[in-house]
Amino acid sequence: MRIHRTFLLAGGAVAVAAATVLVAPLAQAASASLTATFTQSSTWSSGYGAGITITNRGDAAASGWVVEFDLPAGSTVSSSWDSVRTSTGQHHRFANASWNGAIAPGASTSFGFNVSGTGVPVNCLVNGAPCAGGPAPLPSPSSPSPSPSPSPGSSSPSTPPSSPGGSIVDVATAAQLTTAMANARPGQTIRLAPGTYDGSFIGTTPGTAAAPITVTGPRTAILTNPAPSGSGPSCPAPTPGWDPGYGVWIANAPYWNLVGFTVANAKKGVVVDNSPHVTIDGLYVHHIADEGVHFRRSSSDGVIKNSTVEYTGTVQPAYGEGVYLGSANSNWDCHGNSGGVDRSDRVQVLNNHIGPYVTAEHIDVKEGTVAGVIRGNTFDGRGISGQNSADSWVDVKGSGYTIEGNTGTFGPPGTFANGYETHNPVTGSGCGNIWRDNVSDLGGVGRYAINVTSTSKCAGNLNVVYSSNTVRNATTGLTNITVTP
Template sequence: MRISRTLLLAGTAGAAILLLAPLTASAAAASLTAAFTQSSVWSSGYGAEYTVTNRGDAAASGWVVEFDLPAGSTVSSSWDSTRTSTGQHHRFANASWNGTVAAGASVRFGFNVSGTGVPSNCTVNGAPCAGGPAPSPTSARPSSPAPSVPSSPVPSTPPTSGSTVDVSTAAQLQAALAGARPGQTIRLAPGVYDGSFIGTTPGTAAAPITVTGPRTAILTNPASAGSGPSCPVPTPGWDPGYGIWLAGAPYWRLAGFTVADAKKGVILDDSPHVTIDGLYVHHIGDEGVHFRRSSSDGVIRNSTIEYTGTVQPAYGEGVYLGSANSNWACHGNSGGVDRSDRVQVLDNHIGPYVAAEHIDVKEGTVDGVIRGNTFDGRGIAGQNSADSWVDVKGTGYLIQGNTGTFAPPGTFANGYETHNPVAGSGCGNVWRDNVSDLGGVGRYAINVTSTSKCAGNLNVVHTSNSVTNATGGLTNITPTAG
């Protein structure tokens, strides 16, 4: 064999390459990219996140994203990472629980910026965020070491603003919520947290309060206990059975963890500017997520909601925006109306076995966005007239780029419906680019129940919407080009 190998190497260059190529194959390696997106924008700043994706063929064991902001803009708070800032340069290292990125997988971290400038000179592990070879060690930007993450138990006194509180038991979580301060992050370890979890401290735009953890951190609360007021407000000795409840608590962020086996899932009362990101909500007695009592300007995104209405199918909505006018005496805290306005429902997976509407948009709410969601209609119960993916009783909503399907079991009438329970409601909504498969059961992808009640502010269904397997068609009104 030694003679044959010598003869081959002495032959043509092509033969030598064919022989040696298997001997020089490269080892599997990770290859990270980082993509920037703005999640919300206000006059003096914005919220954003980076998605770190491993496009290689081996797992990455850690990541560091760095970038610069222009003068006049600075990172005011962050989550799901460990941040170090020097002047206009910002460095984000992975947290203890999200450093491993499997091949083909992604992780995210977020931050708020005071100012309007956007990141530049972004690198991930020293290489360009868009991908490409890493610079040599001698030319890479020097960076300060990441600060260590404390592993001590939750302190008995409230930590200072901007700190991270690690919790691993229900009692620790309850104490952390009670002692929360603006800018603080409450970080859940994997495990089951069974109890009543209520946040009542307001965050601020520059310093939101964050509760975050992996999907294996599970909040449960299967039954109410004690007696409380007929209009729910936090009351000593009363547990309403909610998975997590924010009351009078604007500017919070709930990220990553699971809420399951609760009477209701995530309830927001009088808590505007709340972001729900990447939660898993399932096996809930009534509704999964409820923006209630004028919880305006919120966002729910990248979340999965399924198996709701397990106790009361008629009240098993996936996402519930506002309140029915019959409940305004209780929840109508803005001139007698529940003004949970301008809520964005983005890129969620809702269903199967969401017993009522996947999204129920109540009268009195305005100017929300429902975009990029996936609706799985299996298991819609049809109780209390809940027989569609989305029921729009609000006004001025954009419903765009969603994908809906239906298959048995369940009761299904139309993909999207409008209703007009009070004057001016259910009007001025716009549908674009939605894809609907009605499973041979549903009549219309978009059923507009009245035009006479929306004079001067008609609902608009664009021809960019599509439908298959409908007994009726795309819509019961004349579609608009575009």
């Protein structure tokens, strides 16, 4: 049953109301005054989806926020988005992302999360004060001290500081960004000012584990590349005079961090080629002609987390994957640079919000890749095209993946067969994957939450579906294989 319930969070209690309750905080001249309202938007047998809206009822802008609360034993936050989350036991803390920390007087911002369990938040604080407004409580020996409010100008926790000895390069134009990325050095941080950057942005200088290269900016720093030009090699490689139309391209350059900004209106969003240990954190990728984010050409040990990917495949729906790991074996002639295979292994896809209007799979895991993690993501299946067999949230052709704690929904328009699928295009692929604690709502259209297409091709390395997975509104059921307790 879908429900929409709103709670005003305060002290140690939760008040339930049919609509959002507004409680005026104590007035304070020339200062920000924040309240936080909890909204439970959907429920299922083992948990629920929710959001918190933070409103500035003061007369000065807020430069950052931290919301924290406790959940009763047996309930925990399984995934979140549009914030930076840290959890210790039953205590959960959410800091603003790099793009949504500033709140003007009278304005609001929000973040979302999923809870495993049915307990609702208590002891809510926003910037150390009660979420319903009023003065901060006095700390007691039995409760942790509230976290300090972010100070003006402080970095969001999702924005990594420059490495020791590294410099900061501030840019405000496309030309400056192009030059900064071309001249980047290990340990350097390239910091984007708000604005639109239209051009070809390529990083080819390797960072190191101790001194990665970082490009960071607010969500209002928007990188676009709508006009590819020139001609390049048949297998894409950075080539003078050729613009492939990628929003950001990291090529032959491990240890880069891309943090907080927006990529939009490009042929492909973010492409990572032959570049291990690249981290994408808090990006907003939308209105992309083909796929949103692609780890390609043995870009192993990468991470995409806390990001939003939507409106992909706007020109070629069949190629509009949200997140694409590896390459199809038909493309290994180009991208199979590890013994003839694209080994984009051990990539982690964590706590992202993917969809709606991702026209192909939300995550496409290609054959030849192994040992990745897909955890804590939210999939909104509206707009899946059905072209080129794109009819599920996640298609797993790789092996040894852990897929857990994700929440998926489907509603019209679109074509939808199953929530998760496996396929075995080459020997040994699509095997040994594990599903646990995933929540699926198939909208009365999808057959199975998890459809395993073959067991005979995975003899000795079977896919496993645990009973902790749940499904609603399926035309057939949870899975087509025996469930493991």
